[in-house]
Every structure is written in structure tokens, then in C-alpha cells.
Amino acid sequence: MATQEGPLADLKVLDLSEGVAGPFCTKLMGAMGAEVLKVERPGLGDEARSMPPFYHDEPGIEKSGLFLYLNTNKRSITLNLEEPAGRAILRRFVSWADVVIEDFKPGTLEQWGLDYAALEKTNPRVILTSISGFGQDGPYRDYEATDLVAMALGGILYITGEQAREPLKIGGQPSLYFSGLSAFAGSLIAVYYQEATGQGQHVDISMMEAIGTAQMYSALSYAYKKENRLRVQDFSPMFKAKDGYVGMMYRQPNWEDLCHWIGRPGMLEDERFKDFASRQAHMQELNAIVGDWVKDQSKADVYHTGQALRMPFGYICDAKDLMESPQYQDRGYFIQIEHPATGALTYPGMPLRMGDLEWDIQRAPLLGEHNEEVYCSQLGYTKQDLVVLRSARII
């Protein structure tokens, strides 16, 4: 199932998390060869199974694109942790695991007798990585978080958008994904220590802190200058081309090339634009001139020609543009994955290459797909036992 030669081969990961953050972490681990056992609640399973997008807009627990993307290279079992019998079974997996990932509300594992102190008794090597809105302690510990709320308290929301309007979130679910990456790196730091010393530990991921490390400008600006950074809508001025938008950053070394390219060599003599500082001071006039030229160009042309002149331009790609990107196509970034509920679909692949390793990305599991394999082969239950456990709503 997992990649044979992956750098995380033989790493055993017990994944109790759901949604985006934890599953993104274990998706990366699974792709790198870790053996990921995903524990889902009986019935509906991972909450992401009930989140859009759905294949052909038909909701179904095996048809969520969010879930399918985030849960590649994992096995799924169902287990009801609300029941003492379910928790007893979970302890058996804790003995097996090198890393346990969870995202319950802080205090939940303690109530269940499954907090780090308890897990450590079962398995002194075990690493417990806990992902929560605000971390395992502190005054906001029991506060509720969403992606947007974490961005607000992490200081990144305030600095995005137009100053005259309300602060604006970054699109998608950046706090959740960022927390997942933080759990990935944090867990592997603990794995390094575990393999060196035989000791496990508790790794605490707070969404507010994770996204709080990404704001950078806001804290630095106050720390260094006693100025609160205001909203900046575009670090790279954005212009409407005939088929979309391009982002352009004017840099000193490219200034002459730019003036010639857009057919305005006269700007080189213009006092308003004679150096970086004067161009900053007359940015609106400059942007008007450039914008007037861009509106008749195609966004990809401006991007590629600018880059050929070593101007670090961007063009605004939507999912269709990404799919058609010559760069992504050449690198084989998008991959095809076959799944029983959706047939073959195109997914984003792994964003890095590690040595000669060929990524072997396996489709997300159906809910409880590996119950028999795991409970019978790994824990020694009989098929008849599974019938009983299912009837008792334990699995």
C-alpha cells in the first residue's frame, strides 16, 4: 500500500484526526512511505467526507473531493471512541504506533484516559501530536476556532484586503493547511528525537500560532518601528489583461527593458519615474500607463515575456489555468487517481521530488475499508467478532 522505498518507510502513524489539518499532515507522511492507519467514527466518518466539493455535485461520503484529496495513502478503519470498548481497542493500536495524530478539543483525550501521560505508559516511544485551534493550554484553550478565526487572532487577517474595507481572508483554508504542515514538520522533529533516544513526547500544534508565524510583517513592523502595518491589497500590482489578470513587480534592473517593451521609451526621460523612489511616489500614474498597455495583452504572454526579460511577473491562474500550465504538465504535477465512487480523476500531486523516488499515490480509502484486514489480521479478531462489534456500534 504505502510507497516501498519512501523515506518514512516503516513509520507507523495512527491518525485520529479529521477535516483538513491532521489529514493533510498524514497524507504527506503516507506519500513518503509511512503506514497510516486512519480511525474514523462509524456512520459518517471523517467530517471532510461531508464537505464539498462533491463529484458531480452529488453529496456522498465517498464523493467529497476535499476528503479524496487529503486522504491518499491511508487505510481506514471505523472505531467509536465515545464507547469504553472502542477506547480499549484503540489502546492496542497505541502500542503499535510510532506517532498518534489527533485533533479533538483539548481535554477530550484526558477525559477518555488517552492523554499523553496515559499513552506514554502504554508505549514509552509514542509521539502524540495534538492539533487544536489554540493549543493545549493558555486562556483561549477552550475557545472555538475556524480557519477565519485563527487568521484573525494570528494577525494575518488584519493586513490583507483594502484599507477602506473590512480585512479579507486568504482564499481556501490556509490556517488549516498550515496547521497540517506544522504537524508534519513538528512530528518529524519528534521522530528524529525518538529514533535517536527511544523517547516519545507530546507535540502541541495551535492553529492560531501556526498561522501566526505566517503574518511576519505585522509583528515585525510594530516591534521594529512601533507602526501597525495596514492592509496591503497587492504586493505585486495587478492589472487586467484581455483574458484575466497579471501581477507585475517593477524592479530597478528591469526598468529600461520594461519601458521599451511596452513601447514607452519616453518614460526613461520622465522625471516622475527617474529612480525607484520617484516611481514609488508616482505609482498611480505609472500603473495607469502600464495598465493601459496590459489591457490588450494576454495574461500568459505578459507573464512569459516578462520572465524572459527577468521580471518576476505572475499571472493569475485559476484551476483551469493550472491544469493547462506548461510547467505543471512538464513536471507531471497533476496525477490521475482511480476511485470506485468517482472513476479516474485528476488530483494535485506531491509538490516536491525526493531523490529517485517515484511517488506512488494511492486513492483514499472507503469508510472502514480496511476493518477486516486490520482487526482480523493485525489484532486477531474473527469475522464473527467484527459482526458483534459492528452490532454494538463499536466499529
Next chain:
Amino acid sequence: MAMALEGLRILDLTQVWAGPTCMKLLADMGAQVIKVESAKRMDTVRGEANPRAGGAGFYPDNEPGVRPWNRTGHFNDRNRSKLGICLDLTHPKGVETLKRLVAVSDVVGESFRVGVMERFGLTYQELKKAKRDIIMISLSSQGATGPERSYGSFGATLEQTAGVASFTGYIGGRPTTSGTFFPDPVVAVLAAGSILAAVRQRNRTGEGMYIDLSQRETTTAIIGEAVMDYTMNGRVWEPGGNRHPVYAPQGVYRCQGDDMWVALTVRSDAEWASLCNVLGRPELAQDPRFVDVLARRKHHDEIDQIIGAWTESRDAYEVMRLLQGVGVPAGVAEKGDQILSDPHFKARHFWEVVEHPDAGTHPYLSRPFKHSKTPGSTRMHAPLLGQHTEEVLRGIAGLSEGEIRELAELGVTTNIPAGAPQEVDA
């Protein structure tokens, strides 16, 4: 306290944001990270050698000072806990010396434009000759292969080319980039984990590897559902403001005071009823316009007006406390001074105060993870330009006094940036 990554040595040739942040995280956790720069080509976030006061650099109180390159916030933030050396890699002696460091290192990281390491004669194949099991990671804009491999980018342009910007923006408005270079820290954290995965493999197999990480691809990896909506349904996302794809209401509402805002999300009918109670309008929970999530999505604008009318005369922190008190996710959109004094960040020691000889004493952010047995910390201030050159060449690379003197005489290890005012004594 034990350090998790004790014994790991990393040569950090990266610059600007993503690479340096990655290496800083590993350094905080115990890796010995040696930042390699040259006086000819300093990390660009050190700013210009001789800037004007109030220029683009990020100096304490906007004052570049005598050695401005040691004073910029961006450099001093992302390069804490590292040793810093100067080595001119355009000089053969610089390359030769770097290889001696490679010979005693575990990992080499770089973020030059594709092709630059090759020009230095420092490809992975070359590094392997210096150290058979070396791990090398390139954090390039678009990966080491492909027609756009040598393209340049900044975080903001990556948000554009990776897809995030296409659906960031006000409803009905144009695409927007974030107020930070958001892709950089995303790349940093993925790279940190990936390096440790490679180290694990090396420890088990004795083989190093080359890691080719594309910053653009990494940024697309965090918008998986947007890509899937296209491949499943042919749907292309547009700017959606602050709203959630399912939950309603979700928004950012003006509060009392100077540009103060609170963000909130209602995830269920029960949370909606709780919000209505806090608003003193319990009847709204039964109002057919708002009774379930479909109705609330349809009447989102009206809800925004109702909530906004209530919040605008209230303190943002009071609103947050009232809503969180009844289990509704809410948070103040904190400004720079507010995150620095936030009680929760404080209680969890998120900020680390670091004294720097040229820049003064400031709080800096810490890490996106907390380890119970190996907590990690800022171990020292960001290096002054070339601060540890001699110490590293002598103590780690094992160069003789004669060799060190020769490098200095050739100018390979100078720490006076080109263009610095003559009188500066670095």
C-alpha cells in the same frame, strides 16, 4: 533541556524568506545551521549596503545605522539561532572551502535561481563528491525542471501563479494577493519536515538524496479542494470574500474604535441561536429567513447588516468574549501591537525577546509547534554579516590559520559589503 535535532549540521545557502525560515526552525530545535553569504551578495533582506534613511529596508525606528545590513528586521527574524559566515562562491577558493564544510555536514539547502549552483560548480553530483551521503534541498520557484524552471518569483506572484489569488478577494471584486508573502512560510514548514524525512532515510540506508521542491506546486497543494472542484465539476472558483463554502454566517464585522474588527463563524443552527441570544434578538433564530443554513446563505447580506449594526458600537474583545462564551467561534482581527500583547500568545510564550548587538532588543515570533520534551528556542541572535567566519572555518571545516589568512587576503571571506561607506569597520 534536550534539543531534538542535536548533532545535525546544515549549510544554509538560502535567502529571503522561505529557505531561511525553514533552516531557522531546524536551528531553534537544535540543528547547527551555518548561514553562508558573501559580502558581494548578501541575503537580499539585509537591504542595501548604503541605504538612505527611510528607504525600503526594515530598520529599527527607520534608522539604517552604521551597519544597516545587520539591522533589518526581516533578516534578523529569519536567521536567528544560526552561525553566519562570509564566503565568496564566485571565487574558486570560496567553492573549495564550501566543499570542506559540505564534507562535515548533513544537509545543504539553497534557493538560488535554477542554474546558479551549477555555475558555482556546486551541483548535487559535486556535493556528493565532497560527502557521499549529503542531502541537498533546492527550494526553487518552480522546481528544477520544466520550461519555467528559471523563472523568478516572490511570494505574491506565487499566490498568483499557484491559484490562491484567483479566489482571494472581495465578492464581485478582482483577484487579490495576501498582505504577506504567504507562500514563503508554507514552503518553509514543508521543507523542514521533508529534510527530516530525508535524514531519516539516510540514517536507515546510508544514502543521501537531492530534494527538488517547487514553491509554486507547494502553494497549489494547499488549495486541493479548489482543484478538485474543477476536476470533478468543471467549476472555477472566484473571489468569495470572507464567506465559508458551507457555514453561514461567516464574516468580519466592524467594531468600536479605530479600524477594529471581529471575525466570526456560525457552524450550526445551535450556534446561530446562541449568536441571536448574544445579540439580544432570540426571535431571529426562529425567523424563516435565517432558520437553517440554506436560508442563512440566501440572506447572508441581511445577516451581515444585523450583526454589523450590533458590533459597531461594541468593543471587539468584548464581542469575542461574549460569543466564545456561548461557543461561537469569534476572534479579533488583531493588529501588530495587539498580537504582540495578546494574553494567549503571551501565556504560551509565543514571542521570544532577542537582544541583537546592532539592532537592539525586540520580540520575534517563535515556532508553529511546541514539543514537550525538546521545546527549542531562539538560541542566539541572527548573525552579524560574517560574524562566525573564522570560528566556523577553523573549528568546523578544520582550516589552518594559514588557509584562513589566505582566504581573508584574497577577499573571499570579507565581511565589508560592496558599496558600504569607507569608514565602516564591520
